[in-house]
Amino acid sequence: MSEITAQTKAEILSEALPYIQRFFDKTIVIKYGGNAMIDEELKEGFASDVVLLKLVGMNPVVVHGGGPQINDLLDRIGKKGEFIQGMRVTDAETMDVVEMVLGGHVNKEIVSLINKHGGKAIGLTGQDSHFIRAHKMMLKDDAGEETVDIGQVGEIDKIDPAIVTHLDAADFIPVIAPIGVDASGESLNINADLVAGKLAEVLKAEKLILMTNTPGVLDKEGTLLTKLTAKRIDELFADGTISGGMLPKIGSALDAAKSGVNSVHIIDGRVKHALLLEVLTEQGVGTMIRAK
Ligand SMILES: Nc1ncnc2c1ncn2[C@@H]1O[C@H](COP(=O)(O)OP(=O)(O)O)[C@@H](O)[C@H]1O
Numbered sequence: 001m002s003e004i005t006a007q008t009k010a011e012i013l014s015e016a017l018p019y020i021q022r023f024f025d026k027t028i029v030i031k032y033g034g035n036a037m038i039d040e041e042l043k044e045g046f047a048s049d050v051v052l053l054k055l056v057g058m059n060p061v062v063v064h065g066g067g068p069q070i071n072d073l074l075d076r077i078g079k080k081g082e083f084i085q086g087m088r089v090t091d092a093e094t095m096d097v098v099e100m101v102l103g104g105h106v107n108k109e110i111v112s113l114i115n116k117h118g119g120k121a122i123g124l125t126g127q128d129s130h131f132i133r134a135h136k137m138m139l140k141d142d143a144g145e146e147t148v149d150i151g152q153v154g155e156i157d158k159i160d161p162a163i164v165t166h167l168d169a170a171d172f173i174p175v176i177a178p179i180g181v182d183a184s185g186e187s188l189n190i191n192a193d194l195v196a197g198k199l200a201e202v203l204k205a206e207k208l209i210l211m212t213n214t215p216g217v218l219d220k221e222g223t224l225l226t227k228l229t230a231k232r233i234d235e236l237f238a239d240g241t242i243s244g245g246m247l248p249k250i251g252s253a254l255d256a257a258k259s260g261v262n263s264v265h266i267i268d269g270r271v272k273h274a275l276l277l278e279v280l281t282e283q284g285v286g287t288m289i290r291a292k
């Protein structure tokens, strides 16, 4: 290693000090989207970033998605994934696949990676002590009139923060799959962005970071919008700039910002160490969402 490189590295480390001080003991909810789990190197980088944030005194809470991974398994059993307004149409068979992929495969993979990097991760779904309560979601059709039944998809009623705060206090890192439970104990499939946003709200988190597969929110020309307020978001909804999976993401980000989460960001999870760049450096990555 040359002397200059070592010096630069030391300077970069030193620049992180004010951020470490500012966010010490603060909760940071990180949504790790299925589209950002592209390759092993990125996943390893993500896991080591989460461990680093915990070790310097923050409370990272991971909520993960797994939409593409659910689609892969559906394909293998000869079923096609269908989405309406960014929500998966979830019949009973699809719900089984969702539970297998999210609660089983993806959750355990992230837990295992974090533990491999020296963290103490614990995997949860909303079925654990029924901490994510939900009811069946009904969508409005495009005219805003008829309701559309999309099956076992949940709309969140309540998230009990106790289980997460207990884990944080005991130095564990909660890793949460977006599965809720209804009044009869049945599992419901919930969009992971919605779980992350609501969790950030009930935990009174300092930050909500949504990691996805675009540089952030883009305008019609594909230019990155670095800051967005409620008013501008309404315009982008109205003119169709925001569509598909970005609909629940922005909705959830804005709700979190309005309910007091200090900083809300949509960032590119395909960039190596995007999480450290966002939390510990001055470099703004992605789109910041503000209520006003
Ligand atoms: N205005 C926009 N800017 C960026 N991405 C957008 C926009 N509108 C729609 N999208 C889509 O939203 C996707 C991200 O949402 P989603 O596929 O649900 O990702 P994740 O699995 O990370 O939650 C992007 O890959 C893009 O295709």
Ligand SMILES: CC(=O)N[C@@H](CCC(=O)OP(=O)(O)O)C(=O)O
Residues within 6 Å of the ligand: 032, 033, 034, 035, 064, 065, 066, 067, 068, 070, 086, 087, 088, 098, 153, 154, 178, 189, 190, 191, 192, 193, 245
């Ligand atoms: C109701 C609904 O759409 N649930 C999502 C849950 C997973 C998810 O949100 O994954 P990403 O964050 O990777 O998109 C789904 O079934 O795909």
